[in-house]
Amino acid sequence: MPTYFFDTVEGAVLFHDDEGIELPGSDEAEAMARHALADLAKEKLLENNLEPLIIEVRDREDGPLARYVLTPKRTALNGT
Amino acid sequence: MDSQTAAEPLIKALRVEGSLPRDDEERLRALSFRVQTYAGDETIVAEGSQPGESCLVINGFAARVHFMEDGARQISAIHIAGDFVDLHSLHLETMDHEVSALGACEVATVPHEELLRLLDESPQLMWLFWRLTVKDAAIGRAWISALGRLAADQHLAHLVCELYQRLSAVGIADDHRFTLPATQIDLADMLGLSSVHVNRTLKLLRERGLLDWQNRQVEILRPAAVAELAQFSDDYLRLSSGERRSAFRKQANR
Numbered sequence: 001m002p003t004y005f006f007d008t009v010e011g012a013v014l015f016h017d018d019e020g021i022e023l024p025g026s027d028e029a030e031a032m033a034r035h036a037l038a039d040l041a042k043e044k045l046l047e048n049n050l051e052p053l054i055i056e057v058r059d060r061e062d063g064p065l066a067r068y069v070l071t072p073k074r075t076a077l078n079g080t
Numbered sequence: 081m082d083s084q085t086a087a088e089p090l091i092k093a094l095r096v097e098g099s100l101p102r103d104d105e106e107r108l109r110a111l112s113f114r115v116q117t118y119a120g121d122e123t124i125v126a127e128g129s130q131p132g133e134s135c136l137v138i139n140g141f142a143a144r145v146h147f148m149e150d151g152a153r154q155i156s157a158i159h160i161a162g163d164f165v166d167l168h169s170l171h172l173e174t175m176d177h178e179v180s181a182l183g184a185c186e187v188a189t190v191p192h193e194e195l196l197r198l199l200d201e202s203p204q205l206m207w208l209f210w211r212l213t214v215k216d217a218a219i220g221r222a223w224i225s226a227l228g229r230l231a232a233d234q235h236l237a238h239l240v241c242e243l244y245q246r247l248s249a250v251g252i253a254d255d256h257r258f259t260l261p262a263t264q265i266d267l268a269d270m271l272g273l274s275s276v277h278v279n280r281t282l283k284l285l286r287e288r289g290l291l292d293w294q295n296r297q298v299e300i301l302r303p304a305a306v307a308e309l310a311q312f313s314d315d316y317l318r319l320s321s322g323e324r325r326s327a328f329r330k331q332a333n334r
Contacts, residue, residue, distance in 0.1 A: 008280065017279070036274040039274050039276075040280075055276075
């Protein structure tokens, strides 16, 4: 099975994945990226951290495959 | 381990739960154990099967695994040496989940008929086996709460605290270290998280100097801080120390 790497950017903090995870193919790798982004978003939102979250999945041979970006946005409706 | 010594881890585990008279110990040793070795991820008891025997872990770790329709997996329990993993099959008509090896694992199986005879003969063993299932249920409740309500770092810390406590109670771990042959995927399936998030959380816990988990070796660097993060109290792992109270039972034993 090929190894896929998942790098994340949380605001100004960059996590470079140097371990990687073996997965059957790129569909599974992208599904993993979405699951990871959901996990990260849950954690950050509960901490009231609204920084943009980015996850990039790359393949050892072919380089970057896809980037997912999530930007939480709060709109004050009562002027606060 | 061979069939002669297969009962020893169970005897050790039962002694944690209460007193074990010598004749009961001998009864356990006399069971006809069949010892089998499994490689990591190998199925020990299949979902949907109707086992005529129960299995206990004598070396290594086993996991209870549920498979979802989309192929997702959830691990609902980890069992350590001495755990009578499959006491359930004595009561379940059909296995509603799978038991598989978490890393290489040695298991001993005992025919149900022999177990039933054992329980007929010894009220004390009945009492101790009952306690094993009560403890399994208590651990299950703690896992549900952690799964539903703890953040990733807290949940990982909780898992580590619990496993260390259980392993050290039967003498398999000390000095805040233990070996757990779980892959990142196994861990993700225990914690209900993506493997990527598990990796990230482990890295952060290491950076915070709380625990180190590399190459299947776990070391709790700051035990008090890890327990506090996990909101861990070992009350659910320690059953009352009271023995059976029924006077009738005492008489019956004479």
